[in-house]
Amino acid sequence: xxxxxxxxxxxxxxxxxxxxxxxxxxxxxxxxxxxxxxxxxxxxxxxxxxxxxxxxxxxxxxxxxxxxxxxxxxxxxxxxxxxxxxxxxxxxxxxxxxxxxxxxxxxxxxxxxxxxxxxxxxxxxxxxxxxxxxxxxxxxxxxxxxxxxxxxxxxxxxxxxxxxxxxxxxxxxxxxxxxxxxxxxxxxxxxxxxxxxxxxxxxxxxxxxxxxxxxxxxxxxxxxxxxxxxxxxxxxxxxxxxxxxxxxxxxxxxxxxxxxxxxxxxxxxxxxxxxxxxxxxxxxxxxxxxxxxxxxxxxxxxxxxxxxxxxxxxxxxxxxxxxxxxxxxxxxxxxxxxxxxxxxxxxxxxxxxxxxxxxxxxxxxxxxxxxxxxxxxxxxxxxxxxxxxxxxxxxx
Numbered sequence: 387x388x389x390x391x392x393x394x395x396x397x398x399x400x401x402x403x404x405x406x407x408x409x410x411x412x413x414x415x416x417x418x419x420x421x422x423x424x425x426x427x428x429x430x431x432x433x434x435x436x437x438x439x440x441x442x443x444x445x446x447x448x449x450x451x452x453x454x455x456x457x458x459x460x461x462x463x464x465x466x467x468x469x470x471x472x473x474x475x476x477x478x479x480x481x482x483x484x485x486x487x488x489x490x491x492x493x494x495x496x497x498x499x500x501x502x503x504x505x506x507x508x509x510x511x512x513x514x515x516x517x518x519x520x521x522x523x524x525x526x527x528x529x530x531x532x533x534x535x536x537x538x539x540x541x542x543x544x545x546x547x548x549x550x551x552x553x554x555x556x557x558x559x560x561x562x563x564x565x566x567x568x569x570x571x572x573x574x575x576x577x578x579x580x581x582x583x584x585x586x587x588x589x590x591x592x593x594x595x596x597x598x599x600x601x602x603x604x605x606x607x608x609x610x611x612x613x614x615x616x617x618x619x620x621x622x623x624x625x626x627x628x629x630x631x632x633x634x635x636x637x638x639x640x641x642x643x644x645x646x647x648x649x650x651x652x653x654x655x656x657x658x659x660x661x662x663x664x665x666x667x668x669x670x671x672x673x674x675x676x677x678x679x680x681x682x683x684x685x686x687x688x689x690x691x692x693x694x695x696x697x698x699x700x701x702x703x704x705x706x707x708x709x710x711x712x713x714x715x716x717x718x719x720x721x722x723x724x725x726x727x728x729x730x731x732x733x734x735x736x737x738x739x740x741x742x743x744x745x746x747x748x749x750x751x752x753x754x755x756x757x758x759x760x761x762x763x764x765x766x767x768x769x770x771x772x773x774x775x776x777x778x779x780x781x782x
Contacts, residue, residue, distance in 0.1 A: 557705025
C-alpha cells in the first residue's frame with residue numbers, strides 16, 4: 387500500500403500537460419505550445435563553452451552538497467550587487483533547479499500543523515510542496531483589480547499563531563505581477579511583528595519590462611533578511627532550464643538545515659551544470675538583454691492580439707513571460723453538444739479543436755483564466771492565436 391502522503395500529493399498539471407502534448411506530437415499532431423514555462427532560446431554559446439571546458443577538465447566527480455565555492459561566491463557577489471543583500475558563501479545552497487531550492491526551504495522551516503500563506507494565483511508546485519512537509523497552505527487572493535498586487539489586508543487577516551511562512555513570487559508566475567517596494571516593506575513588517583518567515587522566489591527577476599524594477603524584500607534590513615530565504619537560478623534568465631541549477635540564500639541556521647536535507651536527498655547539483663551556471667552569472671549579459679527585448683516584443687503583440695479575440699480580456703503585465711487573460715465571457719458557450727463551464731474545459735477545447743496548448747487557471751488556484759506563455763517564436767504566436775480565433779468562431 388502507498389503512504390498517506392503519496393495519496394495526497396498530486397502530479398504537476400503543467401508537467402502532465404507537457405506529457406500529453408508530447409504524445410500528440412508523436413502521433414503527428416502539430417501542436418503550438420503556449421503552455422511551456424521555459425525559454426525557447428538556446429543556451430548562449432559562452433555558457434555551453436564553459437560546460438565543454440568543464441568536461442575536458444574532468445569536473446565529473448561528486449560536487450560539494452552546497453555547490454562549488456566559486457559558484458557560491460559568484461552568487462554572493464550577484465546578490466550584493468543586484469539585490470542589496472550580503473551573505474557568506476556558506477549561506478548559499480546550489481540545488482537541482484529552483485524547484486528543489488523552494489522545497490529545501492519548506493522542509494527546513496515547516497512541519498506538521500504549520501501554516502504557509504500563499505498569494506494566488508500561484509505557481510502550481512507551491513501547494514503540493516507544502517503538503518510534503520505536513521504543513522497546510524492558506525491561499526489568499528491577490529488584488530486582481532490592481533494587477534494581481536499583494537492584498538496586504540487579506541494577508542494580515544490570514545495570519546494565525548500557526549503561520550510559519552509566506553511564499554512570494556515576484557515577478558509572478560502565472561500573473562506576471564511585480565510586487566511593489568511599498569507592499570513588500572509592509573509585508574516584511576508583518577513578518578517581523580507576527581514572527582514568520584518569507585520564502586521569496588525571484589527566478590523571473592531579470593525578465594521585467596516598461597522600466598519597472600525588481601525589489602528584493604531581504605534588502606530592507608538585517609532583521610528582515612534573517613527571516614528570508616531568497617530563491618533564484620539560471621533557468622529563465624539565461625535559457626538554461628534543462629541544466630537544473632537553482633540556489634537559495636538564507637540565514638546560517640536555515641542554510642545549515644537546507645544543506646543537511648539536500649545531502650540526504652540528492653547531494654550536490656550536477657558539476658558540469660554548475661560550471662555553466664558560473665559562466666552565466668559572471669559572464670557577459672548581452673544575450674540576456676537581447677532575449678528580454680524579444681520577450682518584450684512578443685508580450686506587447688500577444689496582449690494586443692488576445693484583447694482582439696472574442697471573449698478575452700487581458701491586462702498589461704510587466705514581468706516574467708506569461709499573460710493571464712480572463713475568459714469569463716466564453717463560459718456557457720458550447721460545441722458538439724458540450725458546454726464550456728470552466729477554463730479547464732476551454733483549454734481542452736483549444737487543444738482539441740485548435741491544436742494549441744494553454745494552461746487552465748485552475749492549475750494556479752484561480753478560475754476563469756488561461757495562462758499563455760510567450761516564450762515561443764513570433765511566428766508560432768501569430769499562428770497559434772489565429773487558430774484560437776478560428777476555434778472561438780465555432781462556439782455558440
